Amino acid sequence: MKYVNAPVMKKDAMALVTGKPVYMDDVAPKDCLIVKVLRSPHAHALIEEINITNALKQKGIECILTYKDVPHRRFTMAGQTFPEPSPYDRYILDQRVRFVGDAVAIVAGEDEAAVDRALKLIKVKYQVLEPVLDYHTAKDNPVLVHPEEDWKALCPVGADNKRNLCASGMDSDGDVDGVMKDCDIVMEGTYHVKAMQQSMMETFRTATYLDTYGRINILSSTQIPFHVRRILANALDIPKSKVRVIKPRIGGGFGAKQTVVAEVYPAIVTMKTGKPAKIIYTREESLIASSPRHEMEVTVKLGAMKDGTIRALDLYTLSNTGAFGEHGPTTVGLSGHKSIPMYQTEAFRFQYDVVYTNHMSAGAYRGYGATQGIFAVESMVNRLADKLGMDPLEIRYKNMTHEGDVMPAYYGETANSCKLEDCLRKAADMIGWEKKPLRQVMPDGKIRGLGTAMAMQGSAISNCDVGSVTIKLSDEGFYNVIVGCTDMGTGCDTIIAQFVADSLDTDIDNIAVFGVDTDTSPYDSGSYASSTTYLTGMAAVKAAEQMREKLLQLAAKILEEDITKLEFDGKRVFCEETGKEVSLFDLATASMINNEIALEVTYSHSSPVSPPPFMAACAEVEVDPETGAIELLDYTACVDCGTVVNTNLARVQTEGGLLQGIGMALYEDVWYNEKGVNLSNSFMQYKIPTRLDFDKIRVEFESSYEPTGPFGAKSIGEIVINTPAPAIAQAVYNATGVWVNELPITPEKILKGMHVI
Numbered sequence: 167m168k169y170v171n172a173p174v175m176k177k178d179a180m181a182l183v184t185g186k187p188v189y190m191d192d193v194a195p196k197d198c199l200i201v202k203v204l205r206s207p208h209a210h211a212l213i214e215e216i217n218i219t220n221a222l223k224q225k226g227i228e229c230i231l232t233y234k235d236v237p238h239r240r241f242t243m244a245g246q247t248f249p250e251p252s253p254y255d256r257y258i259l260d261q262r263v264r265f266v267g268d269a270v271a272i273v274a275g276e277d278e279a280a281v282d283r284a285l286k287l288i289k290v291k292y293q294v295l296e297p298v299l300d301y302h303t304a305k306d307n308p309v310l311v312h313p314e315e316d317w318k319a320l321c322p323v324g325a326d327n328k329r330n331l332c333a334s335g336m337d338s339d340g341d342v343d344g345v346m347k348d349c350d351i352v353m354e355g356t357y358h359v360k361a362m363q364q365s366m367m368e369t370f371r372t373a374t375y376l377d378t379y380g381r382i383n384i385l386s387s388t389q390i391p392f393h394v395r396r397i398l399a400n401a402l403d404i405p406k407s408k409v410r411v412i413k414p415r416i417g418g419g420f421g422a423k424q425t426v427v428a429e430v431y432p433a434i435v436t437m438k439t440g441k442p443a444k445i446i447y448t449r450e451e452s453l454i455a456s457s458p459r460h461e462m463e464v465t466v467k468l469g470a471m472k473d474g475t476i477r478a479l480d481l482y483t484l485s486n487t488g489a490f491g492e493h494g495p496t497t498v499g500l501s502g503h504k505s506i507p508m509y510q511t512e513a514f515r516f517q518y519d520v521v522y523t524n525h526m527s528a529g530a531y532r533g534y535g536a537t538q539g540i541f542a543v544e545s546m547v548n549r550l551a552d553k554l555g556m557d558p559l560e561i562r563y564k565n566m567t568h569e570g571d572v573m574p575a576y577y578g579e580t581a582n583s584c585k586l587e588d589c590l591r592k593a594a595d596m597i598g599w600e601k602k603p604l605r606q607v608m609p610d611g612k613i614r615g616l617g618t619a620m621a622m623q624g625s626a627i628s629n630c631d632v633g634s635v636t637i638k639l640s641d642e643g644f645y646n647v648i649v650g651c652t653d654m655g656t657g658c659d660t661i662i663a664q665f666v667a668d669s670l671d672t673d674i675d676n677i678a679v680f681g682v683d684t685d686t687s688p689y690d691s692g693s694y695a696s697s698t699t700y701l702t703g704m705a706a707v708k709a710a711e712q713m714r715e716k717l718l719q720l721a722a723k724i725l726e727e728d729i730t731k732l733e734f735d736g737k738r739v740f741c742e743e744t745g746k747e748v749s750l751f752d753l754a755t756a757s758m759i760n761n762e763i764a765l766e767v768t769y770s771h772s773s774p775v776s777p778p779p780f781m782a783a784c785a786e787v788e789v790d791p792e793t794g795a796i797e798l799l800d801y802t803a804c805v806d807c808g809t810v811v812n813t814n815l816a817r818v819q820t821e822g823g824l825l826q827g828i829g830m831a832l833y834e835d836v837w838y839n840e841k842g843v844n845l846s847n848s849f850m851q852y853k854i855p856t857r858l859d860f861d862k863i864r865v866e867f868e869s870s871y872e873p874t875g876p877f878g879a880k881s882i883g884e885i886v887i888n889t890p891a892p893a894i895a896q897a898v899y900n901a902t903g904v905w906v907n908e909l910p911i912t913p914e915k916i917l918k919g920m921h922v923i
Contacts, residue, residue: 169664169674170877173814176660177679178415178653188415190387191446194373198444199228201432202281204271204288205455206263209297209524209842210311213261213290216271221287226280229439230288231272233259236434237403240316243426243457244492244529245390245397247630247691249320253332253491255312258401258430263292264311264489265526266843267455274435274443297524299842301461301486304330304521311489311522323495332487333495333520337502339574340513345478349469353550357466357542358908359891361486361836362459363846364531365854368417369452370428373444374436377410382436384411389423389652390692391682397426398433413682416654420826421530423654424694425457425492453852454844457529458836460497460520461486464542474556476547476565479506479575483518483539490527494520497530500624501539504778507576508543508586508622509565514575524842530694532823533887536623537830541909544619544892549905558618558896559594563587566620569870577628579775583870583880585806586620590782592866594618596802597784604900608788614799615901617785621888624776625872625881626697632772633702634688635709637666639717639757639765643750645670647679650690651702656883657815658698662706664811665876669710671736688768696779696881699811701771703876709769720763721748724756777872779880780806783824783889787897791920794913796832796898802864803889808872808880816882820865821857823886828863829855831891835910 181188218230236258244252259269271288275281298304298311312327319325324334346352372386382404388394391411399406416423432443447456467480483501487494502516531537547565551558567573569584594600599616606614626633636648647666653659659679667674682690690702714734721739722729725746732739740747748756757765783803789796803824810816833853836846846852871878891909899905904919 167668167877169667170811171809171813174660174664174674174812176657177663178659189368189417190371190373190385190414193414194385194444195375195442198373198442199274199276199435199439200278200281201272201274201435201443201445202285203269203431204273204285206266206268206270208263208292208294209266209299210295211263211292212295213263213270214293215291217289218271221273221284224280224284224287226276227284228274228276228441229435230284231259231434231438233257233261237401239401239403240318241397241401242492243397245393245424245426245692245694246496248396251321251323251495252493253317253319253325255317255491258434265524267526268489272431272435274439297842298330298522299524299838301484301521301523304523305519311524325495330522331519332491332522333498334518336517338515342478342480342513342515345513346469349477350472351470351550351553352467353546353553354465354467355546355549355907357464357545359462359538359541360909361461361528362531362830362834363453363836363852364420364422364458366418366420366422369449370447370456371445372429372432373442374432375442376436376440381408381410382433384409384429384433385414386411386429387416387423388413389419389654389694391652391684392650392689393692394426394429395684398429401430402433402437411684413652416652419654420532421534421694422457424530424692427456449849450847453847455526457492457527459531460494460528460535462501462538464501464539466542466546468546468550470550472554474554474561474564476509476511478513479509479511479543480515481506481539485518485520486523486525486528487520488523488525488527492527492529494528497535500535503576504536504622504624505539505543507573508567508620510567510571516575525838526844532826532884534695534884537888540621540888541891545895548617548892548896559590559599562590562620576778583777583808583872584780585868585870586780586782588868589780589804589806590620592804592868593782593784593802596864596866597786597800599784612788612790613901614786614788615897615899617893617896617900619783619889619892621781621885622778623696623881623885623888624778625700625875626773626776627695628776629772629774631691631695631697631701632689632770633697633705634690634768634770635662635702635706636688636766636768637709637713639713639754641754643754644676644678645672647677648687649679649702650682650687651698652682652693654693656819657812658693660815661699661703661811665703665706666710669707670713688770696883699879700875700881701773703879705769705771707876708771709767712767712769716763716765716767717753720753720757720761720765723763724748773874775874777874777880779882779885781885781889783893785890785893785897787894787901789898789901789916791902794916796911796913798828798860798894800862804866804868805882805886806868806870807882808870808875809878810867810869811877811879816867817865819882820886821863824863824890825855825857825860827887827890828860830909831894832910
């Protein structure tokens, strides 16, 4: 391998650092109408009257749309493979508004100033209704968030809008109750993870225009171009053949852009006016009307023996999907199915409810439910170690999943590649675990503590999603690689090029990768569920293998040789016996003249399994007992993502994900007042850390070999966010004696707990 497992520079690196026009607003048509949304001031209300007369009179206003002016077809904004598990519970605009920030009207004008004036002149009379703001009381509440009769769920996910249920279910293996009765120790704890924002640099944004054939073209910063096409066709009540989606460079997504948050608004304007339109969310809109992580409360019951053997795990997750059900039925599953399987137990049970409330709807965020479940399970394992007086590393070595183990809680899959134990040892060695006490009082009175945690995730959605790659040999012997996955800064275009380069024995500069256009790209489910390297990467390898065969077929025809005697070295096809050869350049030329063998292949790949990457980490904190202030002194992590494809990108992915997890653990907090108003509506209120805040995040890798992955690779995109919260929570406990079960872990919570102690 020349390129796989090497620090290859991103193919678009120079364009990005030199400020080339690559993002949506750089390449959108210059004459776009400016689109903005009038948003509800109430958490729950019916629109009785809406007067747009004065607003329409404003100079430069092109159109104003209300619920009376748009198609009334229920749809979901969640970007998931059809049939979508998320309920069809939205209209483009609805007479009923369901959270503060919900869409009331769409305004389009020639410039931003005109649109802003018009927004202020729209007069709305609301019938204010009682909202459901506490997700603990949402299930079977007499107040219904979705009382409508045309609400529907396409999949049997346990949804019932007349009970405020977006989803509910249960999975189990073994006799949990019987095993629990036979355990020496039974512990139970409840852990609360609030909604959290993805906080990507580029906010939600889309431009739309009609082409020569009257088709609506969507230019959008999205992770899911093909899903966008289906969702918009459904919402707008037009055939999919009338919709084309083009993805420019994305300025970050982290799951936020797996939901079609903004695309429908300029699209309906273009349909109504025939003119190009664009919408660019403000940061405030991205914080109050977007798709944050699901708030979850996870209750863990754990049964163990005095020697530290964990025999049973019992989880119940209550998830708050907010006003709409985007990703509600699917995120909740990961809270159990990606946390329980890390341990080999005799029995498990996992139950969940996902409820509607009158808060901003949730969506997809890196970790996708596993983050919440891992915080709960890993915290309980740490509490068990403390109760037994055991080293938290040792209790994990004793119970963790190893290579070859069957994981009943992970859909019965086998861990065919697993270096979890090696990862934990390396992370502990890096931080000096054996040389330090778990708790140490410093000369200045501050107290240091150590903590640890493990994590697992998945690699694509098994038996469901599809990755596809087209490879074409072009003039002079270079390759065009056309993908349907979306590079959102992760470098997947570069990784696909690495796979193709090594598979075809060519130079990576001999490969041109083209981003997504639903008219020309092969179908790909999109960039989510940690799928691109594993799923689309394997499609790239298989497509390259087929391209080799095509080259040999054409060469056999030209050289008049038996194909079984020919070899390809990346630059030529040759016969060692006869000395005959034909260059790649000449093959490319020959393919265009009197030829019946097209040197173009498309390969689509799906996988019956989703091999999990594994990770372990250790944290060291210092707490000031007088103020409760926490300083993260050191964070070490080791990842098993199979073969590391790009050593630079893997390290950056891991460091960035850990920083997001640290922010989740210590700072980030979405909170509402008693009327359902989101008060964390700017980066002055919603605090996120930067790389400058933590200079000691250290990352290493332990490579396993995944037999179903390209060159032995698994995913790395999501797992990296999952260890900080439980590791830091334990470190804080060891320093202070306070278990903080609700994120973020703030000085106030620490001081309150210390006061109780």
